[in-house]
Amino acid sequence: MKKFPLLFFFLGIIVLSCNKNNDAPIIEEEQETPVEEAKLPADYPAQDFMWQAMNSYYFWQADVADLGDDRFDTSEKYVDFLASESDPGEFFYKICNNHISVVGEAQAVDRFSVAFENYKDLVNVLSGVSMSNGVEFTLYAFQDSNDIFGVVNYIMPNSDASNKQIKRGDAFVGVNGTTLNRDNYIDLLYGENATYTLNMADIIDNTVTENNVEVSLTKVENFSENPILVSKVIEQNGVKIGYLMYNSFLADYDEQLNDVFGNFKSEGITELVLDFRYNGGGRVSTAVQIASSVYGTKTDELFLKARYNAKVQAIFTNREDETNFSDTTFGGVAINELNLKRVHVITTTSTASASELVINGLTPYIDVVTIGDKTRGKNEFSITLVDDASNGFFYDPNTEENINPDNQWGIQPLLGRNENADGFSDYTTGLLPTLPLEEDISNLGVLGNPSEPLLALALNHISGETAKYSRQPSMTAELFSSSFEFKGTNNVSSMTGLIKMKPKD
Template identity: 60%
Template sequence: MKKYLLLLLAFGLTFTSCSKSDDVDSENPEPEIPVVKSVADYPVQDFMWQAMNAFYFWQEDVADLDDTKNDIEADYAEFLSTDADPADFFYKICYNHERVVGESAAVDRFSFLSENYKDLVQRFQGVSKSDGVEFGLGRYGDAREVFGYVRYIVPGSDADGKDIQRGDIFIGVNGTNLTLDNYVELLFGDLDTYTMNFATLANNTITASGRELSLTKEEGFSENPILITKVIEEGGIKIGYLMYNSFVAAFDEQLNDAFGELKTAGVTELILDFRYNGGGRVSSALQIASSVYGTKTNELFLKARYNNKIQSTFDPGDGESNFVATTIDGSPINALDLTKVYVITTRSTASASELVINGLEPYVDVVQIGTTTVGKNEFSVTFVDDRANNFFYDEDREANINPDNQWAIQPLLGRNENADGFSDYTGGLVPDNELDEDIANLGVLGESSDPLLALTLNVISGTTSKSSFVPIFPVDLISSSAVMKGTNDMMLMDGLIKSNMNQK
């Protein structure tokens, strides 16, 4: 009837003459039936709200996460429908998220999400689509132009063995220069094979060189985060050096083996190179800390602080983790039992890396060399639409995840305090000996030609001379290959929270 009536109305507008019955129908159109919104129509938004209401660190500070928000189903359904895009909905219910209010006003800088939980889980295991070129990005020229510099090449990758190495500078992709407006699309877009356009740096000026190189990203590429393990002998001192680029649980046994090599070699000093380490698993951080300080299982490494709703359910000792004597797989920890450790940091050092530094501080003299860290003192957990498991992701329960909702969210759940109760380092951990990486002189990782390592060795030997370590071309970092993988600045909590709480 409604369709027929609309045809009559259209006909009446076309001709000046119309019947009396037409006039009556046009004056009294058939009323539209209101669309009744249902919570079931918005499963993704409902899952996000339920998980955030229960576990989000700042739940009490977000009006949209108030416990009464879903008391009236019709009003709750209307609220869920306000954002058709689940990503927009998620960032709206975060507490002053950086993507909503901007960097300067942000409280939540690190919560994020993925449209497919499987992609997220793989990245947390060190698996991603990669050509093996790990790089940083900075600005030059008119400040909207972007250049990249190669930090290192991942062994076994497409780039490994090609004409590209640490210190190389590039300014374009497929003949198009990188800018603030296009670098994400050009470097992290859909193209699996692309051509990198290189440049040279001379007299603090970056200039196109004409050199090109074709690279191909490999799907499902796995990177071992243990890049370098070696013993350096300096002035009769045996110094262990470990460059570790991500806290990935899948490599924990190899990590323990690396400490075993250093222990067998009889090192008395240790350098942890976390300069490019944006974080990862807390369990891996706990393992490293125990390898440094010792398997003192009666001493506190961290205390996790959650929102009041969760904290109120805890018994004394819940949320606390002591140093450990074994890996997750049960292997005895190879501990060096040190009273001092040297840690190299930059503005790419974050989260679990900072946790190791902060957690060791009450027990070990931690000497930090480099630049101030990111300042991510919060941790997170992966949530998926598995309501029977209180939304916690469990690889053994993937069959229970809602097949119509594959989204995953990674919201901030709390902060980790060290044994002294300290967790206030949102501004970053400040180095004892400051030195920026020098794009004009990056040197070779693990060798004394690397200025950051050279300075660290000088600190150890007591021959520090600041005048000899002045960077020529420090970079104002705007992003990196690690950031765009979606797992940088991550502190992933493992099993420290009660997952048997009832959901509203």
């Protein structure tokens, strides 16, 4: 952006007038007209940071006129633009490329960039720390009605809900005695009240009926979810099969995750089922770790190649935009590898981002069998940016003192797309399952139990008995929303620690 000096004008006015009782002119005292001091970019620190960061790194920078390098030919015009939207959050979404919050889902290009008023809240949610009562659920719409109902997907261990009479498969139709509908569900389930009561229901003969049971739940501040919900070894027809229910790619649990694969290795498993059905993504470095555990720590083979905007792409000179399989976790611990030729992955429409990246990154090397429903289709990656110009706006927990004290906003904009070794990244509409099967609302089963429908299908495929398995759920409904959409790691592929930008020599 061109820089222009700001000009200040002051004008003193001498007014001559005639006294009607005296023909002699009277010289009035000189008056100075007050002039409003011109505004500077620093007067709009959040908007200025957002524009500078988005102009530099945003994936669609070249497609957004307001982010153009030659958009403003004077500083005054630039400042006027920053001042055009007083709410920094609204300003951010307006400079995105047809953001879903601005144009709606049907016309959206950018569906996943987000902004937080306090960067610490953004950092926390990306670390799996949030205010939660421990219930994850899916909301469904009643046919020909504005009302909706919920079904519990799972309960987080050590949460408030883990001590209550509520479990996977339970249904609810109201909150605090008010029937849930398309218009009130956000206020009732995600409102300011930390405590609320769910009005439960029974599902009998494909009919949802309120049963007068109430469950009181309280959200706890700074609750940290362990994404490793279930890990076990299942032996079937003499074959040892590892099963991992993994719900978010969180770096804080990388070593525990590595231990899970170490146990699989010591147990001698020859097949693996990764259950990503509710996993909306998270850290790409953890995706690299999982893929390396599955396929092998082949550090000379490409796992992903990042594609940025033209300005950023021009910085790379020697494969800095490529990430190979790894032999250590992000924390430097040797990765436990299984060296499998095949993996089964359970997916639903809640499977997104880093989860899809594992599937796509492994596909060129081994047989990836997906079971369930089409994935979300989030093929872009992002990173946390804050107002720290000295670090190129990249968030670094070790240099928080450099963040502008006048601007605590944090943004997570989309920076690019990751290709696999075959150059494929075109799955915006989702990855189709190898063996399709929707979850049965009336029979969700117990996660990790061999009889749970999606796992049962995976086990049948491993044993070669897929033809004997019925793929028709007895009850489905129109998916309306889910608690996963409100999780901080949902639809996130964070490249934190993997972006290796450096100036050309």
